[in-house]
Amino acid sequence: MRQKFLDFYAQRGHQIVESASLVPEDPTVLLTIAGMLPFKPIFLGQRSPEFKRATSSQKCIRTNDIENVGRTARHQTFFEMLGNFSFGDYFKEQAIAWAWELVTQGFGFPPERLVVSVFQEDDEAYGIWKDKIGVNPKRIKRLGEDDNFWVSGPTGPCGPCSEIYYDFHPEKGDKEIDLEDDTRFIEFYNLVFMQYNRDLDGNLTPLQNKNIDTGMGLERMAQILQNVPNNYESDAIFPIIKTAAEMGEIDYSQADENTKVSLKVIGDHMRAVAHCITDGIRPSNVGRGYILRRLIRRVVRHCRLIGIYEKQGDKTLVTPQIAEVAIALGESVYPNLRVREAVIKGELEREESQFLKTLDRGEQRLEEILAKMQASGQKTISGQDAFTLYDTYGFPLELTQEIAAEKGLLVDLAAYEVEMEAQAERSKAARETIDLTVQGSLDQLAEQIQSTEFLGYSQLTTAAVVEVVLVSGKPVGMAEAGTAVQIILDRTPFYAESGGQIGDRGYLSGEDLLVRIDDVRKDGDFFVHIGKIERGTVKAGDRLTAQIDTACRRRVQANHTATHLLQAALRKIVDESISQAGSLVSFDRLRFDFNCPRALTPEDLAQVETQVNTWISEAHSGDTSIMSLNEAKAKGAIAMFGEKYSEQVRVLDFPGVSMELCGGTHVSNTAEIGAFKIVSESGIAAGVRRIEAVAGPAILDYLNVRDAVVKELSDRFKAKPEELPDRITTLQNDLKSAQKELEALKGELAIAKSDKLVDLAETVGDYQILVAEIPQVDPEALKTAAERLLHKLKAGAVVLASVPEADKVSLVAAFSPEVNKKGLQAGKFIGAIAKICGGGGGGRPNLAQAGGRDASKLPQALESAKKDLIAGLG
Template sequence: MGSLKAPFSLQSRLHAAKFFLPFPTSISIFHSSNFTLASAQPLTEEELVEDKSLNLSTSGDSIRKRFLDFYAARGHKVLPSSSLVPEDPTVLLTIAGMLQFKPIFLGKKCIRTNDIENVGRTSRHQTFFEMLGNFSFGDYFKQDAIKWAWELATLEFGLPAERLWISVYEDDDETFAIWHDQLGVPANRIKRLGEEDNFWTSGVTGPCGPCSEIYYDFHPEKGHSDVDLGDDARFIEFYNLVFMQYNKKDDGSLEPLKQKNIDTGLGLERMARILQQVPNNYETDLIFPIIEKASNLANISYTLADESTKTNLKIIGDHMRAIVYLISDGVFPSNIGRGYVVRRLIRRAVRIGRLLGIKGDNIEGTFLPILAEEVIKLSTNIDPEVKTRTSRIIDELKREELRFVSTLERGEKLLEQMLTDSLNKKLPYLSGKDAFLLYDTYGYPVEITKEVAEEHGVSIDMDGFNIEMENQRRQSQAAHTTVKLSVENGAEITENIRDTEFLGYSTLSSKAVVEGILVNGKPVGQVSEGNEIEVLLNRTPFYAESGGQIGDNGFLYVNGQRKKGVVMIKDVKKSLGNIFVHKGIVTEGVLDVGREVEAAVDVNLRQRAKVHHTATHLLQAALKKVIGQETSQAGSLVAFDRLRFDFNFNRSLSENELIEIEQLINQWVGNATLLETRVMPLTDAKKAGAIAMFGEKYGEQVRVVEVPGVSMELCGGTHVSNTSEIRGFKIISEQGVASGIRRIEAVAGDAFIEYVSTRDNYMKQLCSTLKVNAEDVTSRVNNLLKDLREARNEVSAARAKAAIYKASTVVSKAFTVGSSSNIRVLVENMDDIDADALKSAAEYLVDTLQDPAAVVLGSCPDGKRASLIAAFTPGVVGLGLQAGKFIGPIAQLCGGRGGGRPNFAQAAVATTLLFASSTTACDRCVHKSKAAFFSKAQALQSGACGYGTLATGFNNGRLAAAAPSIYKDGAGCGACFQIRCKNEGICSKEGSVVLVSDLNGHANGTDFVLSSRAFMAMAKKGMAQDLLKLGIADVEYKRIPCEYKSKNLAIRVEESSQKPNYLAIKILYQGGQTEIVAVDVAQVGSSNWNFMSRNYGGAVWDTSRVPNGPLQFRFVVTSGFDGKWYWAKSVMPADWKETVIYDSGLQITDIAQEGCSQCDDGSWKQ
């Protein structure tokens, strides 16, 4: 036999592997078990041929042990079961027993699809099953493999030889001879089958070979003529032997492998079904205890149940095994990748369980945790680790079941109505639009919509659903920074322009030729100063945004003359294949197609990106080390000022875990390790253990970045040469961003130094203010908080006394209503008394007026929101009058919310509705002032309005910080102004249109500080540099309407939002000359509105009272002296996500101009 050429020394291997067959999505695997996938109805007990004389009944655990012992006695090494989460990130889940040996075979993946709909309906389809396998790599081959398989089946398990049938590949005479000549299997029980059934390949090329299968015959009395081994009612294939002996070449020819290998698989559930003589896999002792438990919870007798009920119970029994083992192996429910697999199984089990009436005996009524405990009891022999993870499994199932039950209850009624309408109209299908509404607005999974519809005899227009999904995806992409080159004649461009040659790994400056220029997406031959452009070069040192790393910044210089800058590059993206699109603005001179330029990357910013990218790799390595190897990357951002890393995990990290992660990374940084970067074949990279992103597409050649001993990843980004360049690493925040997904933000390198320095300055200021040392700050602050609480209590008590005193002065204003009831009524404005004190006043008044009495009080302590209180005595309530029902409608009329008990209720309303007035919005007059500019182009991204990096996308980046009188506590955010400088020699009459994104808090006589782009726009052609030299310019300005011709008012969910506790939004594309002064949010269909507060600047509104389900918004918009509520026409879906922008469907333009003072703007028109 040939010598073993594998990364271990044992001559042969035995492996008991867990298998998982996902449902109908195309997934990447290494090999197919080649089980027959034909559908058939399960055998009934009456149809099953029982041969009591065989005495074959044995437990699943016994079958497993006897298999392992059999092969161990023949020189095999027993290995533990593989995890359902394979080490290869390009494979969704472990679905083949030999998957852990995959690196030994250099084959490609193929696609396997298995229908989840068959589970429970046939006798053998399962999502989860256990495969027992024996493997040999270059040791024994066909003769031993076949002989041992036969001995195991006939001698060890005692299966009658006359009931066993064999299939072989049609051209494999050698295998046929072993079965027939050496083992004596009659020729009429050996079937030669074609390549589709009995020849295994790893792909178009690579290792391959024939296979042979052993079938058990349940009905030998049917004879040997016209036998079809695919007849599920008669046969079941339980053992598969694959003989990998060839290498398939590109031309389709087969060449013998130097090292021949054996890969076999025996289905444990199938063998248990045969030996235990039950009609299907589900009724074996491996699964049936789970089914029995579910039956008991549903008060159903499985034996007496109809076939439909039995099918549903089988589905639950099957799915529960898959769910428990997936969560045990670190796969948590989410909406992506492996997480979606387990989420779908959970949701399917929950829905079917509800149909059967299954309820748990716990407070919440959850039943999955109860069934999970049954699975865990059965898991001891297959995977003892499952029991140690019981708490994790139970907690996750309870959380997910409760979450989905809420979703089901919201969507079930609407789906039922949709199906009724379809049936009444005699329509055989549900529209894709309706299915998408359920999915997008109510969070109702389309798979379940499809199942429920089919149960009613209605199909779903999946094409229409997919179109709606694609439309949403496009809108989502448009809302993010993913920019596609907007070229009308894109095909012509790609024909004439080759892919860009990237030089940025080895140099940050190079000569290049301009091959294309685009202005507003249209090709031009030449551009001049002031134009925003997209430049296409034949070669570039600029890194284009990809792999989470943002694009480089820098300059293009004409003919290498660095004193004469032509284009300031602010972003680089890939488009139309591998063409790099350099986005920038012409700051001086002209640029022509065909011109040679020097492309120079901003060295400082590139270094910041390199530091953060390498730190991201170290962060992933640290996470795997601290919280577990099963965690993996779910997304990332590598920016100049920070890094962001999303990963799959089901809980927040503890303080100790975060500290350990930081310490590990800083230790690796301090080790000053040289990085190794090399390009190699993808297969070699995976064999070496390089981490890849699941779902990412890779070419045959990949770039591998390695920090020796720490991290190895497939990565095309830029990295430091030595970890010491990172200098330091600090985690800024850790939070949840979606179900099962956590996010860490951190800084490294210069950003780390700046962060630490800033925090140190804060601490010094704090110590100075508190007059303590740093180590005493915490105790000092705690003492101050204690003093503050005591002071607040004293103030509250004093305010309550003052309120009661004021109440005593208005008792005489009470009047009597009702001739028979004589109710004493008092309605009074209590001015500036706060809500708590107002309550004390109301309680005093109803006591003083005596029963029956009704008191309604109002106050406005802060000038922004008014408080209302209604207090009724028992006598009033007894007449059928309730304070809660009285005050609720009043609050709604005033744009607020309120309610309470029959005897006491309160409300808060926006005073802006009653007194809405905005002098800034109304102002159309010309003003004179001064304007300066920010020297740093990105300065306004951190502006007080809170727009962040979104700001650069507004108004072509022409932004401004405005004086307090214009900023107006944030109400002026998003306002547009036309500004022109008074220097006639330098400045144009058109001036510059700017958008307010920041507060100008400098007392230097300037009403505006502009972005450099906005400041230069005031200049005449060719005079921008002269204007910049002035620094501060005399200007005149006036408020003008903002124009967003193709955009509605939009709502962006902030990163800090977290369901169900907190929602923060930014309002974008606020058209016209308007201001939004109030925002409310409610669940769709509810009249219970929650007001949102303006925080973190003017553009951010937030609330900690987040309604469930899809959300609707309304706004008070002012222009002039009017103020009214405007409702968003579109709703935000129930599964709203952070950083996503949602269209309101509402156009905000000038609403009213009455009441605005007339201005003499004649000088402006000159």
């Protein structure tokens, strides 16, 4: 079905576009929720299209109605959206004509089984369906704005849409067609006619370029064409359900409705989980990571509900087995599922193991709560109980709600929120250091002191008045020299740590007063200057001068602007979809974490570094402006995913290079950075990479350290710096040669020692056996000796042992073909002997090696080997 759709539109001039990641470029959306999302910048006019027509099969995730999964015929979290798109090319008539042709001729749907809907005011679409396509007017339904008018948000491109429904019961006739009746109708193809732009007042004006955005649900098509009662029983999902049922020894066809719901949840969620992890999402307690964690936990819980753990064993982890089916189902279209197989199963193992422990504790406590409620006739779980389950047992609120709903109970959410707020207050009260406790004091002082005015974008020094002095987070009347203090001023040039940029350093000074400021933190609207009084005393009301360390500020500005350039270079050279996952901008270095599905090659890093330095040398001037968030996004400004922004935002723009939302401090021209150097690149999580680098004055520190190392190496090797690589290579080669010679000598020594053992061989029937220890011989030499001895014995078996290092045992077994025919295999034999010495091993039937950790048991192991050989050959 997927391929038929794509081929149909490819034959009509559409470019087939691969599915985008579930992690969208759009920072306003957690996950890719629709087929049009990757094209949103084009629809918004932010990016010019590379082609006028496109078609795709886009993987999507929606969890807004997760409670309906498994309970209705067609609610899913993960689904594929087939789509065809026109960017200012064809419009309504062509889109409708092709859709009808595809549905009736391509997929063979009888016209009498189809119903279409149009927006109630869209006479044009109605006329096309009736007059051009020939649909019976009784089977064309006009619907209101909620059903048939698509919007991208409060403002922006929008337009009417037309939907195609499949009728499972056409015999009921055309008189009372109710498209809300999902037992009869299923909507499977939606055609959106983006022809208007909506402004802030809600006014609609025609777009210069009219666009087409369609979506056909692949799983819904599968339900219809495969003639199954719901999406879950199609070949897109049912193999996963079948596997889960078999693991629980359940006959799906005979299962009760609750069991079927659980199996459907497992089938749906496991597809979502596999694709999320493949696209670099990791389970966590925030954002999309929390959505993933919740999906995994729902799978685990439903596996428990239907007894899979009872059948498989309580300690068996079942999710990796179920995931294997999801991977196999999707790998032909999404090969990264198989590439990332180990990551998928590894994440599932960790999450399942951790959540099973949580479930055991939480469910036991919840059962106690429910028992008390049943005895007293209560119908609502108290907010305090729900909070205790969460806070003490790690039991998620939504899981408490889900279990309660299954028993016809409610949870007091308002009281739960009160408990959460109270816990937050208790946490504040319990904090002991200034950056953690000051908020409690500020809450009490907020009415008495004014918020801090920040002047640091334009001023490096300013006169200021002390609003409050705190010691260990508590307000004091006065503080003297030698005291660690936290000071809040009415105004400040000091930047407070935020957005990854550390706080400024500097001094507060007055008449016979000097306070060294080591850090600045922000609590609400207050800037907290953290430092130590060098001389004098300070109290509220004092007038002083606040002066930042300009050298430190220049360093951090260079590193911060370099971070912006680095992101721009990564998006340009490595992957346009790269987005920031975190950062640190310090005085001496910068760190940039970003979402990327692969490691960067040395060539990638070299190109990125060159590009950043090129932009620096080109001396691009920066422009800072304040604008609305919507305006900034419309202009293409990059926002950090997950960051909360106010309606008015600060935009830093280096035209043609980088445009980002940022409240940090920056150079005014890229030339001020001087230079940029990447220090390292590494992976820090699934799908998340980290680059550490230096820029500006910090590069000199970096180079000085490296220069000192090179000088020391030059002195040691008596070579010029440029000669060091060749000198080291020569030494490495010499070392390898010496090691080979040593290994050869060890082998000769082992052979010499082993030759003396031939006379110790014993005859057992038609065979000769030799079991012996050769002192202080490494494993490779021991193996050589065993093979040589067996050659001399011919039909027989050799078992040798050695202790090359303290508490390290080496064992080897060499068996002739005649011994193998008696049923003895060297691999299995030596593995069993090694266990006596606290180890293990194995190998081929004729030659195998093993090791152990307990040398004191070696005599016992050799005695056992001898007895076993005699018994096996006697």
